Amino acid sequence: MKCYRIRFLMIPVCLFTVGCLSPIFLVPMGAFLLFSFSLNPFAVEEKGDLNRLYLTLPVDRRSVVLGRYVLSFLLFAVGVLLGLAMMPLANLVSLSKWYPDFRWNLALISFSFLFYGIMSLAMYPLLFKMGYQRGKVWGYYVPAVLICLIYVAMLEYDAMAGNGFLMNLLVYASDHLLVVSGGMFAAGGMLLALSCFLSLWLYGRREF
Numbered sequence: 001m002k003c004y005r006i007r008f009l010m011i012p013v014c015l016f017t018v019g020c021l022s023p024i025f026l027v028p029m030g031a032f033l034l035f036s037f038s039l040n041p042f043a044v045e046e047k048g049d050l051n052r053l054y055l056t057l058p059v060d061r062r063s064v065v066l067g068r069y070v071l072s073f074l075l076f077a078v079g080v081l082l083g084l085a086m087m088p089l090a091n092l093v094s095l096s097k098w099y100p101d102f103r104w105n106l107a108l109i110s111f112s113f114l115f116y117g118i119m120s121l122a123m124y125p126l127l128f129k130m131g132y133q134r135g136k137v138w139g140y141y142v143p144a145v146l147i148c149l150i151y152v153a154m155l156e157y158d159a160m161a162g163n164g165f166l167m168n169l170l171v172y173a174s175d176h177l178l179v180v181s182g183g184m185f186a187a188g189g190m191l192l193a194l195s196c197f198l199s200l201w202l203y204g205r206r207e208f
Helices: 002-019 023-047 050-055 061-093 102-130 132-161 165-175 177-205
Strands: none
Touching: 002 023, 002 061, 023 050, 023 061, 023 102, 023 132, 061 102, 061 177, 102 132, 102 165, 102 177, 165 177
């Protein structure tokens, strides 16, 4: 895993660049960038044929799957914290000034958790079933590209309409904190649980 350390240095640079547009992007982007690093163990595992090694060790497949999910959640949490920490700095130079408070931050975190659940469901079951080389295309790149396209389309609509669509969504979420943020946390948790269940089932049936 040491070969991936240098890539972590790119994350603050990418976050600051995005934050120059608007600080509200930092938390979801930080969660996405750090969560993306959870693919690296799959790459190392496949390159070293470690799945066969697991069969010779007192490590069951359930532990492998659950350990991978714990790592992904820790990376997600670090990404959220990094995004929150960089908000004040990005706000000094951003084109769109934003003055965060607790309710807005909680809305951003809940949205990021829902996004994390969606990516987990799209990515992990395929990676555990197909391996890194085949699973990364359909499990990571395709969902990531689709989400980016939807996000760009929303930005374009927001710019053309000039009505602050994304900002209005955050305002609504902060004004209805328990319903909206609680709903996103609940939906993200259910997607994450479903992803973990599918991964356990698929990896348990896989032959090496």
